[in-house]
Amino acid sequence: MHGWTNLSSSVDSVFLFIMGISLVLLVGVTGAMVYFAVRYRRSKHPHAENIEGNLALEIVWTVIPTLLVLAIFWVGWKGFVYMRTVPQDAMLVKVTARMWSWRFTYENGATSEVLKVPVNQPVKLAITSSDVLHSLSIPAFRVKEDAVPGRENYLWFQPELTGSYDLFCTEYCGMGHSAMVTKVEVMSEQDFNAWYRGATGKASDGRSGPDGVKLFADKGCSACHSIDGSPKVGPTLKGVSGHRVTVLTGGKEREITATDAYLRKSLVDPQADVVKGFPPIMPSQKGVLKDAEIDALVEYMKGLH
Amino acid sequence: MKSSFYNTPGKHSGLLAWVLSTDHKRIGLLYLSCMTVFFLTGMTLGLLMRLELIAPGRTLMAASTYNALFTLHGVIMIFLFIIPGIPAALGNFMLPLQIGAQDVSFPRLNLLSWWFYITGAAVAITSLFTGGGAPDTGWTFYVPYSIRTGTNVSLAVFGVFLMGISSTLTGLNFVTTIHRLRAPGMSWFRMPLFVWSIYATGWVQLLATPVIAITLLMLMAERFFGVGFFDPAKGGDPILFEHLFWIYSHPAVYIMILPAMGAVSEIIPVFARRTIFGYKAIAFSSLGIALFGYLVWGHHMFTSGMSDEARMIFSLLTFLVAVPSGIKVFNWVASMYKGSIRLDTPFLYVMAFIFLFSIGGLTGLVQGALATNVHVHGTYFIVAHFHYVMFGGTAFAFFASLHYWFPKMSGRMYHEGRARVAALVLFVGFNTLYFPMFILGWQGMPRRYYDYLPQYQTGHVIATIGSWVLATGILLMVYNLLRSLKDGEKAGDNPWGGTTLEWKTTSPPPAENFEKIPEVTTGPYNYK
Numbered sequence: 001m002h003g004w005t006n007l008s009s010s011v012d013s014v015f016l017f018i019m020g021i022s023l024v025l026l027v028g029v030t031g032a033m034v035y036f037a038v039r040y041r042r043s044k045h046p047h048a049e050n051i052e053g054n055l056a057l058e059i060v061w062t063v064i065p066t067l068l069v070l071a072i073f074w075v076g077w078k079g080f081v082y083m084r085t086v087p088q089d090a091m092l093v094k095v096t097a098r099m100w101s102w103r104f105t106y107e108n109g110a111t112s113e114v115l116k117v118p119v120n121q122p123v124k125l126a127i128t129s130s131d132v133l134h135s136l137s138i139p140a141f142r143v144k145e146d147a148v149p150g151r152e153n154y155l156w157f158q159p160e161l162t163g164s165y166d167l168f169c170t171e172y173c174g175m176g177h178s179a180m181v182t183k184v185e186v187m188s189e190q191d192f193n194a195w196y197r198g199a200t201g202k203a204s205d206g207r208s209g210p211d212g213v214k215l216f217a218d219k220g221c222s223a224c225h226s227i228d229g230s231p232k233v234g235p236t237l238k239g240v241s242g243h244r245v246t247v248l249t250g251g252k253e254r255e256i257t258a259t260d261a262y263l264r265k266s267l268v269d270p271q272a273d274v275v276k277g278f279p280p281i282m283p284s285q286k287g288v289l290k291d292a293e294i295d296a297l298v299e300y301m302k303g304l305h
Numbered sequence: 306m307k308s309s310f311y312n313t314p315g316k317h318s319g320l321l322a323w324v325l326s327t328d329h330k331r332i333g334l335l336y337l338s339c340m341t342v343f344f345l346t347g348m349t350l351g352l353l354m355r356l357e358l359i360a361p362g363r364t365l366m367a368a369s370t371y372n373a374l375f376t377l378h379g380v381i382m383i384f385l386f387i388i389p390g391i392p393a394a395l396g397n398f399m400l401p402l403q404i405g406a407q408d409v410s411f412p413r414l415n416l417l418s419w420w421f422y423i424t425g426a427a428v429a430i431t432s433l434f435t436g437g438g439a440p441d442t443g444w445t446f447y448v449p450y451s452i453r454t455g456t457n458v459s460l461a462v463f464g465v466f467l468m469g470i471s472s473t474l475t476g477l478n479f480v481t482t483i484h485r486l487r488a489p490g491m492s493w494f495r496m497p498l499f500v501w502s503i504y505a506t507g508w509v510q511l512l513a514t515p516v517i518a519i520t521l522l523m524l525m526a527e528r529f530f531g532v533g534f535f536d537p538a539k540g541g542d543p544i545l546f547e548h549l550f551w552i553y554s555h556p557a558v559y560i561m562i563l564p565a566m567g568a569v570s571e572i573i574p575v576f577a578r579r580t581i582f583g584y585k586a587i588a589f590s591s592l593g594i595a596l597f598g599y600l601v602w603g604h605h606m607f608t609s610g611m612s613d614e615a616r617m618i619f620s621l622l623t624f625l626v627a628v629p630s631g632i633k634v635f636n637w638v639a640s641m642y643k644g645s646i647r648l649d650t651p652f653l654y655v656m657a658f659i660f661l662f663s664i665g666g667l668t669g670l671v672q673g674a675l676a677t678n679v680h681v682h683g684t685y686f687i688v689a690h691f692h693y694v695m696f697g698g699t700a701f702a703f704f705a706s707l708h709y710w711f712p713k714m715s716g717r718m719y720h721e722g723r724a725r726v727a728a729l730v731l732f733v734g735f736n737t738l739y740f741p742m743f744i745l746g747w748q749g750m751p752r753r754y755y756d757y758l759p760q761y762q763t764g765h766v767i768a769t770i771g772s773w774v775l776a777t778g779i780l781l782m783v784y785n786l787l788r789s790l791k792d793g794e795k796a797g798d799n800p801w802g803g804t805t806l807e808w809k810t811t812s813p814p815p816a817e818n819f820e821k822i823p824e825v826t827t828g829p830y831n832y833k
Binding site: 010011014015018019021022025026029030032033034036037040041042045046047048049050051052053054057058061062065066069070072073075076077078079080081083084131132133135137139140142143144145146148149150151153166168169170171172173174175176177178179181233279280281 | 368369372441442443447448449450453454455537538542543544577578579580582583584585586608609610613616617620621624625627628631632634635636638639641642643644645646647648652656659660663664667668670671673674675676677678679680682683684747748749751752753754755756757758832833
């Protein structure tokens with residue numbers, strides 16, 4: 001279970017160091033307490049001795065814990081400095097967090113909703129958010145950093161084993177917080193390069209236009225919208241196109257037909273007409289999706305009967 | 306029956322004799338009864354959350370309901386129960402008694418504080434059922450989410466604001482009382498350690514709480530007028546909010562724990578029949594914690610994007626604030642050495658406190674160290690840690706002092722057998738509920754998750770079972786105390802053989818506390 005990245009074992013050794021000290025202290029304190037409670041119980045020890053204090057002892061149990069915590073501070077700090085010092089040759093991946101999905105953008109313009117990285121290559125993530133606070137956490141890699149709108153935070157790691165790892169959002173961000181989960185795919189160098197060369201900014205699978213099916217899964221739509229008729233956080237998209245929908249416009253109820261224009265508007269200005277019975281929480285996709293991608297999603301929705 | 310404050314006629318009768326009383330004892334009991342209701346409410350919300358988490362996916366509620374539940378659980382437990390907690394309920398009742406005073410310095414201000422508290426609580430509870438529905442931001446109200454969400458955050462924040470005024474005024478009142486109203490002969494170093502802890506707490510309440518008040522006003526200005534303090538699109542900074550929030554909310558942690566430490570320092574000498582070990586070390590460590598406590602707020606923000614220099618400094622200061630807490634623990638254990646110990650319920654809770662608080666404190670070292678903080682930040686490890694400190698620490702000390710002072714407040718004894726069973730069930734339930742969370746957290750399980758991946762289910766199931774055991778213990782304890790109010794044996798004035806001044810008056814005390822203000826000639830724990 002260890003050695004997923006360069007950081008896993010160094011963080012774990014700091015943890016074990018602290019746990020070692022803690023266990024000794026906990027067993028010592030609890031052991032002494034229970035021993036005294038039994039040894040000096042009133043039935044066996046009817047007359048207490050009034051010991052008011054002992055300066056030497058006070059000094060001992062002030063100085064030794066101070067030295068211990070300073071030592072813990074030091075190893076924690078040293079480990080942290082290493083976590084913050086990004087190697088020159090690190091591969092840069094930009095991360096944009098939004099309610100409630102992740103987007104990873106590579107230097108060649110390729111984007112992915114899953115973080116794909118090559119093994120044994122340092123990777124720097126430059127993290128930001130397009131709406132509220134999020135936090136990028138990869139437990140197996142022992143890394144985490146908040147995604148803050150308006151600024152760019154970073155972290156780095158070097159994966160040492162290929163495989164698939166969980167990536168969580170760990171800063172509460174509303175309704176879909178616990179669904180803001182994706183994977184890190186650590187690939188062999190050949191596999192990664194094959195994917196990286198094929199994936200460019202324009203199309204993610206080599207076809208001419210964006211693919212609605214793929215966008216629907218990749219852009220986080222499916223976290224809130226079903227395609228089988230069951231309501232989730234948001235309304236289902238099954239059979240919406242062309243049908244009558246009751247919406248709230250500026251707080252007033254009205255009935256409209258879900259035309260292509262309506263579907264497009266729901267993506268770029270979702271707060272304008274909110275489907276009755278659902279919270280007004282859909283994030284705007286303006287600037288997030290390209291026009292061609294919006295067209296592809298509208299086409300996709302029209303096909304959901 | 307001797308005349309007690311219960312049957313001394315005042316200006317009003319019935320319920321008004323309570324809600325308009327300026328008697329510190331009545332106000333203390335007002336707080337205590339309100340807090341009991343809020344605590345049981347918070348507990349019920351916690352039980353519902355645990356039930357939802359027994360399996361991945363939807364079990365009995367929607368995500369939005371769950372998010373509202375953990376927000377309410379936090380707001381109720383923190384602002385309505387544990388911050389007023391020991392000082393407002395037991396401190397109000399015991400502080401004037403322990404220093405040989407007839408009341409606090411400003412009795413009417415004291416009543417006003419309760420009114421701010423109960424109004425704040427009412428406003429916060431109203432926020433659940435009005436406007437856009439129950440707030441869903443978490444008790445931390447982090448921006449920009451708290452600005453964007455359509456739920457009723459503004460009203461809840463206003464409620465918290467009112468409770469903040471209550472806390473500030475209580476701090477002011479207690480600090481003044483301790484300075485001005487000590488009985489003749491009670492020098493600073495003859496004060497009981499509970500009074501020292503209330504004194505240190507009072508300063509924190511007085512100086513730190515205005516910061517949260519300002520922060521919450523800024524948040525409301527942002528929500529209503531879009532001022533742009535925190536919105537990056539308008540040149541604001543969300544991290545500024547985190548700083549402001551924790552500048553109060555970290556010292557608030559010491560508002561919660563210091564009085565608990567004071568209560569523990571009271572109970573150990575009484576049940577060990579000997580003086581406390583290291584009186585001055587314990588008194589000064591309270592002040593040390595209060596002082597250093599102001600300087601460590603940044604450790605809540607180690608992954609926020611704050612500068613690495615700031616992270617280093619806050620980590621260092623965090624480790625230094627751990628030392629005075631350690632000193633207290635060592636002195637408590639040393640105070641049992643060569644004592645003559647009776648394992649009555651208050652002492653059992655104190656032993657549980659020392660064990661659980663030690664686990665809470667030591668796991669805090671993992672979070673204080675930067676390298677390991679990054680991994681456990683925002684996970685169940687944090688949830689486990691602060692429940693060990695706040696529940697295993699503060700609430701267990703609260704239960705200890707509730708049993709310890711029960712005869713003084715009510716004039717009756719509680720049923721000892723039932724109380725011990727309740728304490729044991731509570732202890733077992735507590736550890737079953739919260740210990741698995743350390744493991745879940747180290748495995749990466751994020752906090753505030755409505756749903757989770759299947760690999761975390763075992764820990765969640767154990768925790769949920771623990772929540773049932775814990776609730777059983779709490780209900781048994783509350784039942785026992787309530788029932789003992791009616792049919793408990795009559796307690797004498799000093800059933801435990803305590804030496805502090807509250808035991809030198811009748812149980813329950815008369816309206817003016819003492820027939821004659823006692824003269825103090827020795828330290829507080831004089832068993833010679």
